[in-house]
Amino acid sequence: MLLQEGKAVAGAAADTPPGGLLTAHGGLMIWTLAIFLVVMFILSKYAFKPITAAVEAREKALEEAIAAAKADREEATRILEDQRRQIDVTRAEAQKLIVEGRIVGEKLRADMIEETRGQQQEMLERARREIESEKTRAIFELRREAVELAIAGAGKVIEKNLDNDSNRKIVETFLASIPTATEKS
Numbered sequence: 001m002l003l004q005e006g007k008a009v010a011g012a013a014a015d016t017p018p019g020g021l022l023t024a025h026g027g028l029m030i031w032t033l034a035i036f037l038v039v040m041f042i043l044s045k046y047a048f049k050p051i052t053a054a055v056e057a058r059e060k061a062l063e064e065a066i067a068a069a070k071a072d073r074e075e076a077t078r079i080l081e082d083q084r085r086q087i088d089v090t091r092a093e094a095q096k097l098i099v100e101g102r103i104v105g106e107k108l109r110a111d112m113i114e115e116t117r118g119q120q121q122e123m124l125e126r127a128r129r130e131i132e133s134e135k136t137r138a139i140f141e142l143r144r145e146a147v148e149l150a151i152a153g154a155g156k157v158i159e160k161n162l163d164n165d166s167n168r169k170i171v172e173t174f175l176a177s178i179p180t181a182t183e184k185s
Contacts, residue, residue, distance in 0.1 A: 147171040 150171050151164065 143172070143175050146175060 147168055151167050154167070
């Protein structure tokens with residue numbers, strides 16, 4: 001059996017032309033060229049146009065995407081610039097408000113200090129008036145006490161009780177004629 005197979009392989013080798021597949025054969029070349037042209041015709045008729053259209057559509061879509069990205073970038077740059085401008089304007093307004101607030105605060109502080117000084121002066125004047133009133137009342141009380149003591153002393157000296165009202169008027173008139181310490185200065 002091996003012998004028969006070896007003869008079959010040897011016979012097949014004898015049937016093939018010398019040089020193998022790389023040898024040029026006229027019939028094989030014509031058939032290869034004919035099949036190539038038919039496949040080329042079919043591909044150009046049915047496959048190349050859709051493939052070319054798809055490639056062109058893809059190319060157009062990419063160009064549009066690039067253009068849209070460029071437009072979006074420009075829009076983003078414009079918006080960013082607008083935002084920066086608005087931030088600068090807002091900062092300027094904030095600085096202005098801070099300065100105005102300081103000015104108003106200083107004015108309010110000065111007004112409050114002035115008002116406090118006015119209240120302080122008013123309190124001092126009121127205290128002076130009250131002191132003067134108390135001083136006058138104390139002097140009046142001292143004079144009354146002095147009158148009482150003088151009458152009591154005079155009553156003891158005279159040993160008789162004089163009319164209190166008339167005696168009081170005489171002593172008050174006498175004490176009123178005496179200059180006080182404040183009148184001397």
